[in-house]
Amino acid sequence: MRQAVALMAILIVAVPAQAETIVARSGEHDGFTRLVMRLPENANWSLSQAGKSATLQIDDPAAVFDTSQVFSRIPRTRVQSLxxxxxxxxxxxxLGCNCEIKSYVQKDGYLVIDVRDGKDEKPYTSTSGVLPLGTLPGGSEYRFNLSPQQVQKARMGLDLAAAFAGRTASAGNALQTALPQQVENPEPEAQPAVVLPVAGVNLSQTEDQNLSELVLPTVDLLLDMDETARAAAVNASEQRLLQQIGRATNQGLLDLVMTEVGEGSAPMMVSPLTTQDRPMNPLDHLAVTTAVDREMGLMPQQTQNNMAPNLCINPRELAVYNWGGEESFADQIGPLRSALFKEFDHVDLDNVLSLAKTYLYFGFGAEARTMLDMLPPGDTRVDKLSAMAVLLDGGHLPITHPFAGQQACDGDAAFWAALADGALKNNANAEAIQQTLARMPVHLRVHLGPEISTLFAKSGDQHMASASLRSVNRTGVEEVPDINLAQAAIADMAGDTDTVAEELKEELAERTENAPQALIDLIALSYKERKALSPDLPELVASYELEIRDSELGSDLRLAEVMALSLTGNFTEAFVALGQLSERDGPVAYATAVEPVLTLLTERADDVTFLQYGLIFAEEASATEAVPVADIMTRRLLDLGFSQQAQSMLMKMALEPKDETRRLMMAEAALGMDLPHRALVELMGLDGPEANKLRAQALWRNGEFGRAGEYFLAEEEVDAAARGFWHSEDLEAITSDEGGQFSQVAEVTAQLDEQAQEPEDMPPLAHARALVESSVGTRNRIEALLQGVTPMETDSE
Known part of the structure; x- marks a missing residue:
């Protein structure tokens, strides 16, 4: 028995302790590089920095740092080696720069180390924990950093200058440089105190009795020591204080800040939590923040990049690129499927989740959802993973999806939120979206890259759209789905319609699943540019519509068919297809489709075809249907002489703001229906050549020939003006300078008036002879007058 016990003891001693591996991960951000690692449970740690090097100590003898994957995500700029x-x-x-290190521990036990770009000539390094503590220049006493009241209560009026007599002159010089000049010769009672505002509480202003009770025994103990021991005790206390301050700084609980008071003045230390800009004591420059303050978003001097919304999903929950490896699909899926069920046919939920994530890594959304259905209801991870599975399969999510409102997040949530919303918001984090796409494996980058590029193109960001496509092209995959649509979207942004048409035709020729969408876009482009369309495209659209009429593209294909028939000049078939579209998709779809049909009918159809459908539309169309095409249709109806139908079209736009063009057409329609007074009302307040001509015609219809002549004369219509003056018998207003025909008429008329006068004071025979000669001359001049006058457009007879 004793031998067995001894053997077991030897084996226990011989077996080395199992190493605790700490995996370090990294990420590159704007302005800082982040290192993240999981700390061992209940392990103490410390981080110190000295110039361009830093040391992380974990209080665990078995700790082993795994840094193999760090530089796969970040460049060797801020961090050179680990x-x-x-x-x-x-x-x-x-470090590879004069950087500043910030660190803190999250709730889940992860240590976060941020290497931030520092500023030149910083007086202190926030992570080093070294403060310029020592005797003040010219001072005669050493005082703990307490308020004067606490100093008096603690009876700490000791002369401890000798305790620092052995310190080097360089330390004193550094202290003299760091402190402001106004405290060179402080009074004994006015010694500055270090203020540690914890959650807004200033310790220098409190009257806590427990503090004095804690300090008094220490002071009494120091009084009983000799000078050497007292100096050693003070040095040890200083080192402990510096160590604790350094540790608090490393954990992000304490910051050292400075601000300039004015030009040429010494820097003043200011607490970031204070609300007043006032000069502070030289050592009153320590701001303390608790972990609660940090979680509540009250970290002082925190940059805007770190102030991400608290509602953002943790990137680890969405890091699909970490859920698989370089092995083949069978090698990764097979073991997980084999371990799916435990003994007694119990489902291993952990393996179910792992298998679902592996399916997502390979882009199999439907299979991943099947696995997720095996998890118990209420699991918060199911909603996010299910939404990702739908997006990978090209589906659409409802408005209340798990990624709603997270496009501004600094992480993978912005990427999936953009895919779920189907459009980029104004506050979308484009950099985060692009970085997430770049981290994707090749097959997912090829699968999702063109869609991301299209979203950037639709939002107007050509640079990021092109960058997304370059990320796809770097994969080396030749056949990329949706690549033509993405390239067409970028070309559309640049205004290169020829390239857009070529890309869409290429996608259509490949007969891919995106061919219907490419066909829809090609027809829309042809309508926008008024380009010719191949005669066989309407039949191709009809075949696609027959095949997928019940899908999401069904209504778009029916609209494209109507537009294609109109572009090829088949207006009879176009109106038949328009009626079928109205019966299937409703009045809203009909109102959308009727605009291109009537626009092309007005622009391209002959007069008979236009009147065949245009007159019916002018009488039966609703205001919603008529407004988009009312202007161009009214113009052609007026040109063809259908004033009543033109006025009917304009009346349907009664609720629309009246512009000058519509008022002119309304006046022209009123003249066409012989309503001059209505035309004059429509022309009130309008100026310009067109308005003056219409006003002159309306006055002519009213018999106001003189006023009409004035408006004609203002528009340099000399013949029409002379005719108006002639009708108004204002022959003096007619001048012969312009040489118009009615100028000659006015001259002949004046001569007729002279010849038509009866001769006086003549014998009867001579009087009769004079009357005969006058009648013959008058008849000849009237004949010449009639031959010299041609009908005018303003003539209403």
């Missing part, structure tokens, strides 16, 4: 000499030894971090 080294550990042996098990249990500290981790040496070599």
């Amino acid at each position: 080294q550990q000499s042996g098990t249990g030894n500290p981790l040496r971090i070599q």
Whole structure:
């Protein structure tokens, strides 16, 4: 028995302790590099920095740092190397810049180390824990950093200058440089105190009696020591204080901040939690923040990049690129499926979750959802993973999806939120989306990259759209689905319609699953650019519509068919297809489709075809249907002389804001229906050549020839103006300078008036002879007058 016990003891001593592996992960962000590692349970740690090197010590003799994957995600700019000499030894971090290290521990036990870009000529390093503590220049006493009241109560009026007599002159010089000039010769009662505002409480202003009771025994003990022992005790206390301050700084609980008071003045230390800009005591520069403050978002001097919404999903829950490896699909799925059921046919829920994640890694959304259905209801992970599975299969999520409102997050949540929303929001984190796409494995990058590029293109970000496509092209995969649609979207942003058409035709020729969408986009582009369309495309659209009429693209294909028939000039078939679309998709779809049909009918159809459908539409169309095409249809109806139908079209736009063009067309329609007064009302307040001509015509219809002549003359219509003046018998207003025909008419008329006068004071025979000669001359001049006058457009007869 004794031999067995001895053998067991020897084996226990001989077996080495199992190593505790700490995996370090990394991430590159704007302005800082982040290192994250899981700490052993209940392990103490410390982080110190000296220049361009830092040391992380874990109080665990079996700790081994795994840094093999760190530089696969980050460049060697801020962090150059990570080294550990042996098990249990500290981790040496070599920096490549004058960076500042921040660190804290999250709730889940992860240590976060941020290497931030620092500023030049910083007076202190926040992570080193070294403060310029010592005697003030010219001072005669050493005082603990308490308020004057506490100093008086603690009876600490000791002359401890000798305790620091052995300190080097360099320390004193550094202290003199760091402290402001106004405290060179402080009074004994006015010694500055270090203020540690914990959650807004200033210790220098409190009257806590427990503090004095705690300090008094220490002071009495120091009084009983000799000078050497007292100096050693003070040095030990200083070292412990520096160690605790350094540790609090490393954990993100304490910051050292400075601000400039004015040009040429010494820097003043200011607590970031204070609300007043006032000069502080030289050592009153320590701001303390508790872990509760940090979780509540009250960290002082925290950059905007770190202030991510608390509702953002943890990137580890969405890191699909970490859920698989380089092995084949069968090698990864097979073992998980074999271990799916335990003894007594019990389901291993952990393996179910692992298998679902592996399916997601390979892009099999339906299989992943089947696995997720085996998990018990209420599991918070199921909703997110199920949503990812739907997106990987190209499906659509409801508005209240798990990623709603997370496009602004700094992580993978922004990527999946953009895919779920189907469009990029104004506050979308484009960098986070692009970085998540770059981390995806090749097959997922090829699968999702074109869609992300299209989303960037639709949002107007050509740079990020092109970057997404370059990320896909770097995979080396030749056949990439949706690549033509993404390239067409980028070309559309650049205004290169020829390239857009080529990309869409190429996608259509490949007969992929995206061919219907490419066909829809090609027809829409042809309508927008008014380009010719191949005569066989309407039949191709009809065949796709017959095949997938009940899908999401069914209504779009029916609209594309109507547009294609109109573009090819088959208006009879187009209106038949328009009626079928109205019966199947409803009035809203009909109102959308009727605009391109009537637009192309007005622009391209002959007069008979236009009137065949246009007159019926003008009488029966609703306001919603008529508004988009009312202007162009009214113009052509007026040109063809259908004033009443033109006015009917304009009346359907009664609720629309009236512009000058519509008022002019309304006046023209009123003139066409012989309503001059209505035309004058429509023209009130309008100026310009077109308005003056219509106003002159309306006045002519009213018999106001003189006013009409004035408006014609203002628009340099000389013949029409002369005719108006002639009708108004204002022959003096007619000038012969322009040489118009009615100028000659006015001259002949004046001569007729002279010849038509009866001769006076003549014998009867001579009087008769004069009348005969006058009648012959008058008849000849009237004949010449009639031959010189041609009908005018303003003539209403």
